[in-house]
Each structure stands twice: as C-alpha cells, then as structure tokens.
Amino acid sequence: ADLPASHRQLIRFVPDKDKQRSPLDAARRNLLPFLRRAFRHPVSKEDCEPFAQLVSATVKEGESFTTAMQVGVQAILVSPHFLFRVEQDRQPDNPDQHHRLSDFELATRLSYFLWSSMPDEELLTLAEKDQLHRADVLEKQVERMLRDKRAVALVDNFASQWLNLRILDELVPDPKLFPQFNDRLRSEMQTETRMFFDSVLRDNRSIVDLLDGRFTFVNESLAKFYGIEGVQGEEFRRIDLPGDRRAGVLTHASILTLTSNSDRTSPVKRGKWILENILDMP
Numbered sequence: 001a002d003l004p005a006s007h008r009q010l011i012r013f014v015p016d017k018d019k020q021r022s023p024l025d026a027a028r029r030n031l032l033p034f035l036r037r038a039f040r041h042p043v044s045k046e047d048c049e050p051f052a053q054l055v056s057a058t059v060k061e062g063e064s065f066t067t068a069m070q071v072g073v074q075a076i077l078v079s080p081h082f083l084f085r086v087e088q089d090r091q092p093d094n095p096d097q098h099h100r101l102s103d104f105e106l107a108t109r110l111s112y113f114l115w116s117s118m119p120d121e122e123l124l125t126l127a128e129k130d131q132l133h134r135a136d137v138l139e140k141q142v143e144r145m146l147r148d149k150r151a152v153a154l155v156d157n158f159a160s161q162w163l164n165l166r167i168l169d170e171l172v173p174d175p176k177l178f179p180q181f182n183d184r185l186r187s188e189m190q191t192e193t194r195m196f197f198d199s200v201l202r203d204n205r206s207i208v209d210l211l212d213g214r215f216t217f218v219n220e221s222l223a224k225f226y227g228i229e230g231v232q233g234e235e236f237r238r239i240d241l242p243g244d245r246r247a248g249v250l251t252h253a254s255i256l257t258l259t260s261n262s263d264r265t266s267p268v269k270r271g272k273w274i275l276e277n278i279l280d281m282p
Contacts, residue, residue: 027055041104103127116153189254213249
C-alpha cells in the first residue's frame with residue numbers, strides 16, 4: 001500500500017545491512033530534522049541521541065523499525081521542549097533586566113499568534129541566519145503569513161476569544177419569545193462576525209471600521225433574519241449597509257445575543273462588554 005506523504009517525509013532512511021546502516025543510524029538521520037521542527041530551535045546530535053537510542057532499543061525488543069520510529073516520535077511529542085514554548089532568560093528574577101528574544105523565540109511567537117501552529121521552514125531558516133528580528137524582514141514575514149490560508153487561525157482563535165464569540169455556543173434565547181433561533185442561525189451569526197474581522201484584517205482597513213464599518217457579510221437566511229432583501233443562496237457575501245442604524249461589530253446579531261439575557265436585552269451586560277473588550281477598562 002502507498003504510504004502517506006507524512007510517513008515518507010519522516011522515515012527517509014531505513015536500516016540497511018548492505019550500506020552498514022543500523023537502526024540507530026537510520027533513526028538519527030530521520031529524527032534530527034524532525035526534532036528541529038518539533039522543538040522550534042537548533043538541535044544537536046546530542047539532543048537527538050536519547051530518542052534515537054529509544055528507537056534502537058525498541059527494534060532490539062522485536063518491533064519493526066516503523067513501529068520503533070513511532071515510539072521515538074511519541075517521546076519527542078511528550079517532551080517539554082515540544083509541549084511548551086520555552087524562552088530563555090538569564091535573569092528571570094530581575095524585572096529591570098530586559099533581553100531580546102532570540103530569532104527562534106520570535107519565530108515561535110509569531111507563528112503561534114498568526115497561525116496557531118509551529119513555524120514553517122522559511123521562518124526557521126531566517127531564524128538560523130539571525131535575520132528575522134530585522135524590521136524589514138519581520139514586516140515581509142508578517143505580510144506573507146497573513147496571506148497564507150493558515151492565518152484563518154487568527155480569526156478563529158484571536159478574534160473569537162477577544163469578541164467572546166465562543167460564548168454564543170452556550171446561550172439559548174427563550175424559545176417561546178424567539179422560536180426562530182436555532183443552531184444554524186447561531187452558526188451564521190458567528191460566521192458574519194468572523195468574516196467581518198477577516199475582511200478588516202486582510203484588506204488592511206482602519207481599525208475604526210471594526211466599530212464603524214458600514215458593511216457586513218450575510219447569506220439568504222441571515223439576511224432575512226435582519227430584514228435585508230435581495231440576498232439569495234447559502235453562500236455568504238459582502239453587502240453595504242445603508243443608513244445609520246447599523247455599523248461595525250456592535251450591531252452584529254452575535255454580539256447583541258451574547259450580551260443579552262435569554263428573554264430581553266441587557267444594557268448592563270452590553271456596557272460591561274464594551275468596557276472590557278473594546279475599551280480595555282474592566
């Protein structure tokens with residue numbers, strides 16, 4: 001059977017008696033580049049050795065080399081160097097001592113902020129060359145990463161947490177007063193706000209548009225919920241908002257719902273939400 005690309009990429013070398021390549025040698029060659037990505041910083045042969053020895057020992061116990069590699073990878077994935085984003089500070093107890101992040105630490109911060117995932121090869125290569133901290137290089141990398149499809153994580157994770165969109169999953173308006181509310185409408189409300197934030201981000205619009213943008217994203221059913229005519233089909237599309245009754249996220253159904261009680265609006269909850277989420281005045 002054809003092996004998946006991820007398997008072929010990880011296990012490039014196998015034990016070979018003719019080439020005098022032992023399971024230990026093959027494991028070292030396979031794990032060293034994987035370890036660099038998993039730990040997100042340069043690794044030495046000494047760093048790799050315990051994991052390679054584990055693979056070799058597993059083979060000696062009678063397991064196949066593939067199974068032994070799985071054991072080695074599992075050991076790497078439970079290492080604190082993979083599970084935690086480690087940053088070195090020579091004087092961690094001195095609040096007056098500032099230090100510059102290493103380029104690898106910067107690559108990791110950048111990647112987990114914009115992509116919610118580990119740095120790619122381009123970021124790691126720039127970090128190895130000690131170039132990532134340069135302002136011109138950093139700006140180009142941020143622009144590149146925002147153009148990448150993985151940047152949707154910034155919307156799904158950052159925006160959803162900041163605007164409290166995830167709370168909407170737990171809220172159920174009074175079904176007697178709002179019989180039209182269902183899981184589909186809830187999802188469409190969240191989609192509208194996520195697409196709105198994504199548009200402000202990707203189009204490099206003014207941050208003021210988050211509060212005053214006279215446009216939004218709807219499909220047919222959400223448009224009907226708002227009383228907007230002329231929208232057909234299930235696909236979300238951008239529409240301009242006429243008049244002055246609606247603008248920005250404060251008038252999105254998602255935000256209005258999560259800042260309401262189950263049976264009525266709540267000026268107190270909405271005021272609290274604006275203080276904490278918009279004005280940063282908890």
